[in-house]
Structures are given as structure tokens and as C-alpha cells.
Amino acid sequence: MHIAKRDNLPVWKAWMIRGIAIIIAIMLCALITYLFTKMNPITVVDKMFKGLFGSERKTWKTVYQVACLLGISLAVTPAFKMRFWNIGAEGQVLIGAFAAAACMFYAGRMPFFNNPDISMGVKNTILFPVMMLAGMLAGALWGFLPAFFKSRWNTNETLFTLMMNYVALQIVKFMVSYRGFKYLWSPNGTAVGMINSDLASAGIGNFTKIGGKPGTQYLFSIAVIAVLTVVLYLYLRFSKHGYEIAVVGESERTASYAGIKVNRVIIRTMILSGALCGLVGFLIVGAEGTIAANSVDGRGYTAVMVSWMSQFNPIGMVFSSLLLVFMQFGAKEVPMPDGVSLDKNFANMLMAIILFFIIGCEFFINYQLQFGHHKKRGV
Amino acid sequence: MKRFFAIALCLLMVAALFACKTQEQPKPEEPQGQTEPANEPANEPAAEGLDIKVGFICLHDENSTYDLNFINAAKAACATLGIPEGNYIIKTNIPEGKECYETAADMADNGCKIIFADSFGHEDFMIQAAKEFPDVQFCHSTGTKAHTENLPNYHNAFAAIYEGRYLAGIAAGMKLKEMLDEGKITADQLKIGYVGAFTYAEVVSGYTSFFLGVKSIVPEVTMDVIFTGSWYDEKAEKESAIKLMDGGCVLISQHADSMGAPSACESRGVPNVSYNGSTVSVGPNTYIVSSRINWEPYYEYAIKATAAGEAIPADWTGTIDTGSVELFPLNDAVAAKDTQAAIDAAKAALAAGTLHVFSTDAFTVGGAKLDSYMADVDTDPAYTPDTEVISDGYFHESEFRSAPYFDLRIDGITLLNESY
Numbered sequence: 001m002h003i004a005k006r007d008n009l010p011v012w013k014a015w016m017i018r019g020i021a022i023i024i025a026i027m028l029c030a031l032i033t034y035l036f037t038k039m040n041p042i043t044v045v046d047k048m049f050k051g052l053f054g055s056e057r058k059t060w061k062t063v064y065q066v067a068c069l070l071g072i073s074l075a076v077t078p079a080f081k082m083r084f085w086n087i088g089a090e091g092q093v094l095i096g097a098f099a100a101a102a103c104m105f106y107a108g109r110m111p112f113f114n115n116p117d118i119s120m121g122v123k124n125t126i127l128f129p130v131m132m133l134a135g136m137l138a139g140a141l142w143g144f145l146p147a148f149f150k151s152r153w154n155t156n157e158t159l160f161t162l163m164m165n166y167v168a169l170q171i172v173k174f175m176v177s178y179r180g181f182k183y184l185w186s187p188n189g190t191a192v193g194m195i196n197s198d199l200a201s202a203g204i205g206n207f208t209k210i211g212g213k214p215g216t217q218y219l220f221s222i223a224v225i226a227v228l229t230v231v232l233y234l235y236l237r238f239s240k241h242g243y244e245i246a247v248v249g250e251s252e253r254t255a256s257y258a259g260i261k262v263n264r265v266i267i268r269t270m271i272l273s274g275a276l277c278g279l280v281g282f283l284i285v286g287a288e289g290t291i292a293a294n295s296v297d298g299r300g301y302t303a304v305m306v307s308w309m310s311q312f313n314p315i316g317m318v319f320s321s322l323l324l325v326f327m328q329f330g331a332k333e334v335p336m337p338d339g340v341s342l343d344k345n346f347a348n349m350l351m352a353i354i355l356f357f358i359i360g361c362e363f364f365i366n367y368q369l370q371f372g373h374h375k376k377r378g379v
Numbered sequence: 380m381k382r383f384f385a386i387a388l389c390l391l392m393v394a395a396l397f398a399c400k401t402q403e404q405p406k407p408e409e410p411q412g413q414t415e416p417a418n419e420p421a422n423e424p425a426a427e428g429l430d431i432k433v434g435f436i437c438l439h440d441e442n443s444t445y446d447l448n449f450i451n452a453a454k455a456a457c458a459t460l461g462i463p464e465g466n467y468i469i470k471t472n473i474p475e476g477k478e479c480y481e482t483a484a485d486m487a488d489n490g491c492k493i494i495f496a497d498s499f500g501h502e503d504f505m506i507q508a509a510k511e512f513p514d515v516q517f518c519h520s521t522g523t524k525a526h527t528e529n530l531p532n533y534h535n536a537f538a539a540i541y542e543g544r545y546l547a548g549i550a551a552g553m554k555l556k557e558m559l560d561e562g563k564i565t566a567d568q569l570k571i572g573y574v575g576a577f578t579y580a581e582v583v584s585g586y587t588s589f590f591l592g593v594k595s596i597v598p599e600v601t602m603d604v605i606f607t608g609s610w611y612d613e614k615a616e617k618e619s620a621i622k623l624m625d626g627g628c629v630l631i632s633q634h635a636d637s638m639g640a641p642s643a644c645e646s647r648g649v650p651n652v653s654y655n656g657s658t659v660s661v662g663p664n665t666y667i668v669s670s671r672i673n674w675e676p677y678y679e680y681a682i683k684a685t686a687a688g689e690a691i692p693a694d695w696t697g698t699i700d701t702g703s704v705e706l707f708p709l710n711d712a713v714a715a716k717d718t719q720a721a722i723d724a725a726k727a728a729l730a731a732g733t734l735h736v737f738s739t740d741a742f743t744v745g746g747a748k749l750d751s752y753m754a755d756v757d758t759d760p761a762y763t764p765d766t767e768v769i770s771d772g773y774f775h776e777s778e779f780r781s782a783p784y785f786d787l788r789i790d791g792i793t794l795l796n797e798s799y
Contacts, residue, residue: 051485054488054489055488057484057488058485058488061481200507201507201510214484214511288477290477292476292477294474294476332470333485335464335465335468337464338454338464339454339457339464339467339468339469340440340450340469340470340471341468341469341470341471343440343470343471343472344472345472
């Protein structure tokens with residue numbers, strides 16, 4: 001048996017391979033779920049559906065989860081299309097969220113930082129743009145640094161972006177911890193639990209429900225990301241920038257010969273990528289009304305997978321995100337025989353199986369296994 | 380030939396996968412354990428089960444003694460009330476963040492009429508959900524805000540666990556007395572150690588009541604306390620216990636959830652008093668006794684009240700009488716003679732109201748007896764004292780709200796670190 005590269009696999013065949021991979025992955029998930037729950041797979045899927053779309057609020061929430069994952073996936077795509085190994089989305093989103101939350105805390109407590117009286121707060125119409133800008137700037141900075149070092153001194157962007165994740169995480173962890181919080185932000189919230197409950201209930205700096213309907217606070221974030229999907233699709237597909245990104249991704253040398261300033265493209269694209277991550281961070285803070293160290297919760301890494309498995313196609317990412325969110329959040333709605341529901345660790349396991357199969361199947365699209373091809377003696 | 384073989388192998392594997400699938404299909408006829416409580420252990424089968432859906436939110440899973448205690452109580456309460464398994468949901472590993480709100484809201488959407496959460500940090504998120512679902516009852520164990528929040532459907536619960544700690548302290552005191560009598564230690568070695576998690580009132584109230592229990596038997600005793608800054612940190616708890624023993628402590632107790640301190644005690648042969656669960660498995664030669672809160676009475680009470688449409692008080696404090704404060708059986712291999720009798724006597728006196736754990740005669744602060752103390756009962760970030768809690772000669776713990784608020788640093792107890 002040997003492995004050979006295949007060049008022109010028909011599109012329908014490639015999609016057939018992907019389809020088979022998804023089916024096998026889902027069957028494996030069903031089998032594992034069955035082993036743990038001893039429940040008919042149809043019942044399990046039914047429970048997952050009910051858990052995710054069982055009420056209006058749940059549907060909003062599920063769509064919002066898809067939107068978040070999709071938003072981050074979109075944000076990392078320009079960088080990956082350029083073959084810039086940016087695994088820093090986690091940190092870029094988190095620091096963006098943090099910057100937005102900081103504006104929210106401060107604006108809510110004007111004129112000084114830990115003013116317990118929140119009645120002087122800035123109006124949301126002014127606050128939201130400020131939060132958004134702050135989030136995007138912070139995210140852009142987190143994206144710019146590794147790109148700048150890469151273009152200047154050819155540092156390794158994978159390690160750099162990874163380290164920036166930890167920097168962001170530790171900053172946020174400290175800032176929302178007991179001491180960081182007490183002395184910097186607010187005398188009126190407690191570090192345990194929701195750190196800014198007074199602001200959240202006053203509706204300062206967070207998207208409020210429309211007509212008091214539960215779940216509608218997510219509408220704004222969903223709408224922004226829907227627009228972003230279309231815009232990014234057009235940007236990558238039809239703009240000059242998008243073309244430059246694609247060329248740099250194919251080969252930096254070719255790009256240089258063609259007169260593209262590679263370093264400039266890298267820095268510009270990473271700033272864009274980081275800023276979009278920061279934008280998603282702002283959308284998360286706005287929709288959830290607060291920030292915590294687990295506000296991004298690993299989605300920055302999952303998004304890398306989503307982007308790759310969709311071949312950097314924004315429309316494909318919609319479906320990939322939906323599939324992953326369905327498995328991840330749906331599994332939590334399934335009870336085990338003793339009444340305890342499957343938890344998020346189990347859900348993550350299912351997600352990992354799906355990712356493994358979908359990304360793994362690209363191997364069979366790009367290569368083919370040839371069994372005993374060159375020795376016919378045996379026949 | 381080889382190719383044929385390979386294809387056959389592939390087909391076989393696919394077939395095997397489908398075989399697994401088809402095995403799943405006929406199962407539905409079997410009892411799913413979901414709708415039929417038939418395989419339920421023989422709990423007193425309530426004539427007609429309560430027709431109500433209940434949700435439980437837990438911070439960790441059964442690996443934590445703290446959450447295990449809640450999960451067991453939840454299952455037992457539902458079994459006693461005849462609530463079939465499909466009608467209660469237990470969700471584990473729910474962090475103290477927005478996930479708690481989401482989970483509570485999901486449960487409400489699923490038709491739960493009453494929802495419980497078990498961790499201190501869940502409180503704000505339970506309140507958030509309570510505001511959104513006024514028809515659903517939200518009960519939060521260990522919380523402090525229900526009596527100021529004024530929501531008709533949000534409630535706190537705790538137990539007078541300081542009484543259980545006091546009784547456990549008596550067992551420790553009896554052990555010290557035995558060691559003294561046997562000449563194993565001298566009177567100037569009467570120092571015990573305590574591994575605490577945080578400097579929260581809950582912990583302070585716990586170690587103080589334990590200490591007062593010990594002191595009621597051996598008045599000369601002193602105590603050192605180390606805080607670890609975590610509810611569950613096996614290494615830190617072990618190291619703290621060893622540090623205390625190196626510092627001359629001849630008996631150790633703890634308020635933290637791992638086996639760290641009990642196993643350290645076992646390795647040195649130093650007696651240990653546990654909390655939340657029996658640790659006799661790791662300390663057969665050193666474990667004396669353990670106290671715990673049994674949440675089952677509260678769960679049963681609150682679920683029944685909700686089913687009947689009755690109001691639940693903002694604060695509910697379990698006592699020895701309600702069965703909420705429990706002592707595990709003594710480990711006779713370690714406990715001193717007559718310990719049970721001493722505990723029973725104190726228990727009766729506590730129940731009769733003739734004995735108060737925090738009697739102002741039993742302790743001093745800065746060398747003086749207290750006749751007045753303003754405690755921080757209404758939660759605010761500045762810990763503003765707001766309520767007079769000393770009257771009739773004792774500190775009224777867990778009366779103005781269910782969660783403990785005794786935070787006095789009494790004489791005889793030395794805090795070796797206070798950074799948490």
C-alpha cells in the first residue's frame with residue numbers, strides 16, 4: 001500500500017468523502033452517547049433538538065452561540081488564508097471583550113472609576129460605539145504585535161500568538177479576581193458571581209431585551225455577525241486585498257515578484273483579523289452584560305478548526321458552526337440513566353470526534369491510498 | 380487479490396459499525412430508566428408521586444465531596460417524594476458564571492417549577508434567572524442576598540452547621556483529654572490546628588465553633604489556622620496540615636474538600652476531625668468524626684411547598700432537629716471513651732436551648748467579653764456592619780439570615796496567614 005497525491009478530484013467526489021466522514025462521525029457520537037445513556041439515538045437527537053430549540057429563548061440562545069463561533073471563525077479566516085498561523089483568536093477576542101467591558105464599567109460609573117452611584121452613567125447610544133471601538137482596537141493590537149515581529153524579525157507567529165493568549169487570559173483573570181476587581185472597578189459588585197450586577201440590571205452597556213422577550217438581547221450580536229459574514233465573503237472573494245491575501249497564502253515569493261508588499265499585507269491582514277476578533281469580544285460582552293475569564297471559553301481555538309474545515313469559505317462556516325454548536329450544546333440536554341445530565345466535558349468529546357473526522361477526511365481528498373498498485377504478481 | 384481483500388475488510392468494518400447501530404434500535408422496548416421508576420431502590424414508595432419538575436445545578440460533579448453531598452440529597456429527596464427520574468434534572472460542572480443563569484433558564488423553559496443551585500458564586504445568576512421567571516422558585520444554598528433582594532421566588536438556605544462543628548469539637552476535646560490523661564502530651568502542648576479555605580464568615584464561624592467545642596472539654600487549648608485560598612486543593616491542604624503539625628499541633632481539623640489534610644494526619648498518626656464526609660477510608664487510625672449538612676430535609680420541604688403552592692421563606696436554616704445538621708458515626712478505633720455520651724449530652728442541651736455555641740461567656744475578643752456586636756448581615760461589598768447580633772448572652776448565628784455571619788477573631792485562635 002502506498003500513498004499518492006491526487007490532483008484533480010471531481011468536486012462531487014470531494015463532497016462525497018466529506019459527507020461520509022460526517023456520517024461516520026455522527027454514528028460514532030451516537031454510539032458513544034448510547035453507551036453512556038442507554039437511550040435510543042432517536043430519543044437523544046430529539047432531546048438535543050428540544051434542548052436547543054425547545055422555546056423561543058432557547059432558539060435565540062442557540063443562534064447566538066452559532067453566531068459567536070461563526071464570528072470568531074470569520075475573524076481568523078483572512079490570516080489563515082494568508083497561511084499566517086494565527087492561533088491567537090482566543091486572546092484577541094478576550095482582550096477585545098475586556099476593553100469593551102472596561103469602557104462599560106467606567107462609563108457606567110462616571111465621573112470616577114469606583115463611584116457606587118451609577119446614575120451619572122453615559123447613555124448607551126454613545127457607550128456602544130465607544131465599547132466597540134475599544135474592543136476592536138485592543139483586538140487589533142493583539143493581532144498587530146505578532147505580525148509586526150514576524151515581518152520585522154521573522155519570529156514564529158504560532159508561538160507568538162499562543163503566548164498572547166495567555167497574556168490576555170491572565171490580565172482578565174486578575175482584573176476580575178477579588179483584588180483586581182475591588183480596587184479597580186467597583187465597590188458595588190462582588191468578585192464572586194457577577195462582577196457588575198448593578199450595571200447589568202440597569203441595562204448600562206448591554207443589549208437589552210426587545211419588548212422584554214427573553215433571548216432577544218442576542219439579536220444585535222446575531223445581526224452584526226450575519227452582516228459580517230456577507231462582507232467578509234465579498235472582501236475575500238472580490239476585493240484587491242482579498243486577492244493579495246490569497247496570493248501571499250499560495251507563495252510569498254510569487255507575491256513579491258508580482259509586486260505585492262508581503263509584509264504590509266501580513267500586518268494589515270492581522271490587524272483586520274484582530275480587530276474582527278475584538279468586535280466579536282464586544283458583541284459577547286454586550287449580549288451577556290458582563291465579562292469573565294471564561295467568556296470566550298475555548299471558542300478561539302475551535303474557530304481555527306471551523307475556518308479550516310470550511311475551506312475558508314464564510315458560507316461553509318455557517319454550517320460548520322451550526323453542526324458543532326448542535327453537538328456541543330445539545331449533548332448537555334441529554335440525561336444519563338441516574339438523572340444527571342451529560343456535562344460539558346462529554347459535549348467537548350463529541351465535538352472533538354466530529355472535528356477529527358471532518359479535518360481528517362481532507363487527507364483522503366488530497367491523497368489516495370493505492371493498494372498493491374505496482375505489483376500485480378499476486379493476482 | 381490484495382485489493383479485493385482490502386475492500387472486503389473495509390466493508391466488514393462498515394458493517395460492524397452498522398451492526399452496532401442496529402443493536403441500538405431494539406432497545407426502546409426495554410425500560411429506559413427514564414420514564415419508569417421501576418428499578419428505583421426501595422425507598423418508601425410515596426403513594427402518589429408529586430407531579431412537579433425539579434432542577435438541580437452543581438458546581439462540580441461527584442468527585443467533590445461538597446457536590447456529592449448535594450447530589451445524594453437531591454436524589455434521595457426526589458425518591459422520597461416519588462418524583463420519577465424523568466422529572467428531575469441534575470446538571471454538574473456548571474461554573475459560577477453566565478452558564479449558571481443559562482442552565483437555570485433552560486430548566487425553567489423545560490418546565491421545572493423549582494430550581495436549586497449549590498455554590499456561593501451561583502447566587503447573582505440565580506437572582507438574574509429569578510427575575511426573568513417569576514413563576515418558578517429559585518433556591519440557592521449558602522447564599523446571602525435573598526433577604527435583601529425581596530424577590531418572592533428567590534430563596535436562600537443553610538444549616539446551623541456551627542452546632543455540628545461544636546459537637547465534632549467535643550469529640551476532639553475528648554480525644555485531647557484522653558491523650559493528656561495517658562501522658563502522651565503535656566498541658567503546655569495543648570495546641571490544635573485547622574486548615575481553612577478562605578477567610579469568609581462561613582469558615583470563621585466553622586473553625587470558631589469547632590474550637591469552642593474543644594474548649595468546652597479542655598479549656599486551656601489554643602488553635603492555629605492556615606488558609607489555603609481554595610475549596611479544593613489537595614496539595615495545599617496537605618502542606619498546610621504538615622506545617623501545622625510541625626508547629627506543634629497535636630490534632631487537626633479542616634474546612635476544605637480534599638483528602639489532603641486527612642491523609643497528612645494519617646501519615647503522621649495525628650488525630651483528625653473531618654467535614655462534609657467521612658474520611659475514615661484514608662484515615663482508619665486517625666479519623667475521629669465528621670459533621671455535615673444534610674440538604675435532603677430542605678429539598679423535600681421546598682419541593683413540597685412549591686407543589687402545594689405555599690410560600691418558601693427567604694431564608695431557611697436547618698438545625699439538628701430538622702435533620703439538616705448531622706454527625707457521622709464515631710470511629711471507635713480512634714475516638715476517646717465516653718465521647719458519644721458527651722456529644723449526646725451537648726446535643727440535648729443545644730436542642731433544649733440551655734446551651735448556646737457562641738455564648739458570650741465562652742469566648743473573649745481582645746481579652747474582653749462582648750455584650751454587643753454589629754455583624755454584616757445585609758451583603759454589601761464594604762462589609763458594613765448593620766445588625767446587632769448579640770443579645771440574651773449569646774451571638775445569634777444564622778438567625779438573621781441563613782448563611783453564617785460570625786466573623787469575630789476570638790482569643791486563643793491564631794491565624795497564621797490571612798491572605799485569602
